[in-house]
Amino acid sequence: MTVATPQPLCQFQVPETAWVESHLPRFTGAERDAVIQRIKTLLKERDAVLVAHYYVHEDLQRIAEDTGGCVSDSLDMARFGQEHPASTLVVAGVRFMGETAKILSPEKTVLMPTLEAECSLDLGCPAEAFEAFCDAHPDRTVVVYSNTSARVKARADYVVTSSIAVKLVEHLKAQGQKILWAPDRHLGHYINETTGADMVLWDATCVVHDEFRTRGLEELKKAHPEAAVLVHPESPAGVIAQADAVGSTSQLIQAARTLPHPTLIVATDSGIFYKMRQAAPDKTFIEAPTGGHSATCRSCAHCPWMAMNGLHNLLQVLEEGGNAVQVDPAVREGALRSTQRMLDFARQQHTAVLGHGDA
Template structure:
């Protein structure tokens, strides 16, 4: 396995989660209830459905649940938005999720609470550099993570989410293909180790998962010896090695429900705790330790761009419009090809088995 020389995180500045959250309006009591009810009314009036990722604030997840929308990982968000009859999709997440919705549903209006909600993996894989990198490896099948721009997806042969990435690469390996993977280097390394595939990796990382620390996790595990460790495979290899379950967001929620442990240490974005507590209400959930605390870390186990989604800007976009996602039609057609292959492959798998060998 070889790795590209593109340096991670050089193309952008990461906003601090604490700073982002201070800029967001916080509603309490009766005002919060008023805003929530107003959002529900506007969703119904506009024949819109709210599609929310597990990592956004729990108020948005709750509204999506209560209004017939969707709370899920990026794979099921994409499927749900495509299949739902609503004329407007409101995507609470990061920009690539809105783009994916538009790629699959060009006839629908796709809006987001904010268009400033980016993703470090997307930003760390600019299309022009990525296309040049692919051109250097013309013999490889290009598989890109869903956390990428429409332009990057248009250059790819397949899109993958963490829930199907291992199985997809294993399938391609069995067909005799060599793989070019982008953009997350930790997930790529995990896939390569699990499948033994011949892979070249793009070199960038998620600002949330890259911060989880092996030594600190060992110390926390010693404090809670009966706890299970749940890890997303975007985490560093040393953290993955300590896991009792490795998987996508949906698979980690399943693990939280099914594992016998009463205490769970979770190495992914803390926004997932809303659904984990629903799945296992009597269990205790602890954040896996990161490289810093408060202002000294970039994420503190919560994506600063996911934190840009809130009740205030959700209400504003429904009242005033704007924040609409547009994708160039030529780019969309190319991205649709690789994205549809992802959906078709996922459908062919039926049931994904949870465990250390699945991502």
């Protein structure tokens, strides 16, 4: 395995979650109820469906549930939007999720509460630098995480989410293929350790998961010996090594439901707790520690860009119709090819599991 740091890497400024949340409009109880009801009415009037990620505020997740929308990880968000008959998709998440919806459903209007909600992995993998990186390794199959721009997806052979990344790389390894992986180096390292594939890794990280700390987690486990540890594979290797379950957001929610432990320490974005508490209402959930002993926050596990999605801008986009996601048609063609391969592979895996279960 080789971890390369191509130049130039994108430089970006991360908004502080506390700043974002302090600048969101505050609603009283009655105002909040009225806004939520207005959003539900507008979704119906505009033939729109809300597709929300696990990491956005629970108010938005609840609205999606109540109105026949979707709350899920990026793979199921993509599938749901493609298959749903609504003419408008409202994607509550970060920009690449809106782009993916548009890639798969170009005939539909795709709106987002804000187009400023970025992703550090997307920003950390600028297309021109990535294309040069691919040119330098022409013998490798290019596999990119879904947390990337449409243009990066267009250069890839396969797009994956964390839920199917290991299985896809295992599949490619069995065919004798060598892998170029981007952008998350922690997830790439985890895939490499799990599969033993010949991999070259792009060097980028998630601003949330990269902050989980090995020593802090060790100390928290000592304080809660009854707890299981659930870890997203975008986390550092020392954190993953302590996990009782490693997986995508959907897989971690399933682990929360099935593990026998009464207490769960969770190393992923804290927005997931809304669904975890639904899955396991009798269990106690603890955020994994971030930042170390000198940090001002002992656990700051919430994406600042996800925090930009709120009731106020969801209502605004439904009332005004702005924030439409656009993808260049030429770019979309290549991005659709690699993204559709992801969906087709996921369907094959699902069919194989069902077939094995029936046998």
